Amino acid sequence: MGMKVLIVDDETLARSRLRTLLGDCVEPRVDAIGEAANAVQAMEHVQRGAFDLVLLDIHMPGVDGLALANALRQLPSAPHFIFVTAHAEHAVHAFELEAVDYLTKPVRLERLQQALQKVDRLLAASGNNELNSAVECLVIQERGRSERVPLGDVIYLKAELKYITVRTLDREHIFDGALSDLEQKYAHLFVRVHRNALVARARVRAVEKVVDPVEGEGWMVRLDGVEERLSVSRRQLPAVREALMT
Numbered sequence: 001m002g003m004k005v006l007i008v009d010d011e012t013l014a015r016s017r018l019r020t021l022l023g024d025c026v027e028p029r030v031d032a033i034g035e036a037a038n039a040v041q042a043m044e045h046v047q048r049g050a051f052d053l054v055l056l057d058i059h060m061p062g063v064d065g066l067a068l069a070n071a072l073r074q075l076p077s078a079p080h081f082i083f084v085t086a087h088a089e090h091a092v093h094a095f096e097l098e099a100v101d102y103l104t105k106p107v108r109l110e111r112l113q114q115a116l117q118k119v120d121r122l123l124a125a126s127g128n129n130e131l132n133s134a135v136e137c138l139v140i141q142e143r144g145r146s147e148r149v150p151l152g153d154v155i156y157l158k159a160e161l162k163y164i165t166v167r168t169l170d171r172e173h174i175f176d177g178a179l180s181d182l183e184q185k186y187a188h189l190f191v192r193v194h195r196n197a198l199v200a201r202a203r204v205r206a207v208e209k210v211v212d213p214v215e216g217e218g219w220m221v222r223l224d225g226v227e228e229r230l231s232v233s234r235r236q237l238p239a240v241r242e243a244l245m246t
Contacts, residue, residue: 002031003116003123004050008042008068009057009084018055018084018107025113028120039063039071046072046079053100053119054081069097080119091146095139102146121150136186138166140173149173151189155203155225157182159196169225191243193221193232201243207232 005022009015015035022030034051036042038060046054054072058065069081083094086105094102100122101115137148149166158165159179166173183190183198190198199221206222208229219232221240232240 002029003052003120004032004034005030006034006036006042006045006051006054006079008036008039008054008060008065010037010060011057012037014057014084014105018112021107021109021112024109025116027113028116030116039065039068042068043071046075050077051079052123053116054079055084056081058083058085058087058094066093066097069094069099073097080122082115082119088145092139092141095146095148100148104145118148118150121152125152136189138173138175140166140175142174147173151186154190155200155223156230157190157198158230167226191236191239193230193236193240195233197230199223199230199240199243201246204240204243207237207240207244 007015007018007022009018015037019033019035022033034045034049036045039062042054045051056065056069065083065085069083072078072081080100082101082103083099084103084105084107088104091102100118103111103115136151138151138154140147140149149168153168155167155169157175157179158167162176164175164177164179164182166175179196179198183192189201191201191204193199200223203223203225204221205224208220208222209217210220211217219234219237220229221232222229
């Protein structure tokens with residue numbers, strides 16, 4: 001079954017362009033598309049029918065997109081929402097409202113499809129009663145844009161200089177934070193393998209002994225999704241082996 005999407009934008013041409021782009025999306029497929037020109041129409045649409053996703057403009061006459069998003073969050077069966085706007089300065093506020101993504105106009109098909117895939121993963125997780133862990137995200141701010149990266153997509157977190165490299169299947173992100181804070185907050189998802197790295201418990205595939213001519217005997221961990229191996233300190237070895245077994 002495909003996704004049901006509501007487009008909310010006061011500009012007819014903007015709605016038409018998004019409708020065309022949604023029709024070109026292959027994975028996931030969009031089966032039903034609704035349109036609303038303002039917040040009042042949007043709420044009427046959502047209350048009449050079940051939408052999986054709302055694509056929201058921010059600057060609209062009357063109630064703006066940020067206020068509408070806050071109202072949508074209060075509904076018993078709240079849809080996911082993604083902001084689509086020409087204004088990048090509202091990104092931080094948008095993610096505070098738990099937006100799945102933040103797209104800037106003009107929207108590219110590839111970028112829209114990536115955002116829809118995030119929603120699709122959340123919907124699948126919800127169907128498997130795993131929503132709580134699936135929606136836990138890191139808000140990454142890079143090159144003037146902000147993006148929510150689901151923790152379920154993260155393979156490892158590695159401290160390098162003043163920043164943390166967040167590795168997913170398809171790319172690396174730079175996160176400004178402390179590794180110790182992430183370890184404490186997300187201990188159920190990650191295990192420390194070294195003083196500078198946490199790995200996803202669910203991604204631990206193997207723990208291997210290695211012998212280096214200079215360093216001597218040591219240990220490495222293999223992770224699903226990447227060829228790269230990470231060093232395991234002797235102190236963390238028992239915890240990593242436990243993660244492998246469980």
